[in-house]
């Protein structure tokens with residue numbers, strides 16, 4: 001059954017506002033030929049959302065799924081790292097994590113989280129998380145290549161003085177890279193497809209969608225301002241490329257064939273993959 005699943009899977013991500021700190025890469029220099037005004041709503045700036053924030057967000061969702069099965073998850077940091085807050089690592093170990101890599105003692109692949117995300121240096125993770133390229137021009141977005149429609153904006157905020165006699169005079173100006181009205185496909189590639197990987201991905205995405213307004217499960221920065229509230233959905237891995245593109249086409253509904261694949265996925269594939277995940281995590285706990 002796992003042979004029907006290709007190495008490439010896609011997660012649909014939709015959000016009104018995404019702020020990735022200062023690390024959205026833009027191609028404004030191509031588009032503007034020197035006339036770029038960062039607050040001009042007419043600008044046609046595309047860019048790239050790097051995979052770091054996305055990867056952390058997904059990993060956190062997967063850790064929750066593992067926790068709900070009463071197992072511990074691999075800590076993302078090595079135990080001898082120079083953490084800024086003393087005692088935090090041990091507190092995390094008490095809260096459902098095991099020391100990164102300690103799972104390798106029982107199994108060469110480690111726990112399912114380590115198997116997917118890898119270890120620094122010696123083993124690459126078996127899921128490759130790609131950046132998402134976004135463009136404001138929907139017709140140029142290729143969803144099969146993990147792209148998105150998104151509108152880059154530079155937000156400027158004035159931090160003003162609180163002293164009455166200053167009459168709200170600006171103390172400083174803070175700029176923020178943001179993408180608005182984002183809708184696209186996050187492309188993940190398995191280096192090796194295992195049923196428990198697919199189940200963990202599916203369950204983590206369901207979990208993240210259900211907890212999208214929890215501060216801990218929002219994506220990127222500006223969370224206090226509603227940034228990073230993400231609607232997410234695993235695109236049925238049984239879909240063809242044409243069917244994948246149809247998911248993002250607002251003018252078309254899904255076909256009967258797609259509906260049949262949805263039933264097949266929900267009734268046959270996912271339950272079997274979930275049992276593999278439970279078996280593996282159960283053996284690890």
Ligand SMILES: [Zn+2]
Nearest residue numbers: 074103111114
């Ligand atoms: Zn582990």
